[in-house]
Amino acid sequence: MDKNYLSIGFKRLLISLFLMFLGPTILFQAFKNESHEWYYYVLIVGLILCLCAILALYSGIMSIIKHIFEKDL
Numbered sequence: 001m002d003k004n005y006l007s008i009g010f011k012r013l014l015i016s017l018f019l020m021f022l023g024p025t026i027l028f029q030a031f032k033n034e035s036h037e038w039y040y041y042v043l044i045v046g047l048i049l050c051l052c053a054i055l056a057l058y059s060g061i062m063s064i065i066k067h068i069f070e071k072d073l
Contacts, residue, residue: 012060
């Protein structure tokens, strides 16, 4: 099992960084257009993207920590 957790972790951190900008931008657009008929759909998409950003950040940090503290037996 020779997985490179460090590169996986940094890829997830980059995905998280992208989602951290995209999610709040979509949320801002949703709150700006509250009278629009698609308000709830855009709001839900923005919330899901923000949640995915948090999960990707957690997963990326845990992968990097796993790489740092991994012991070869």
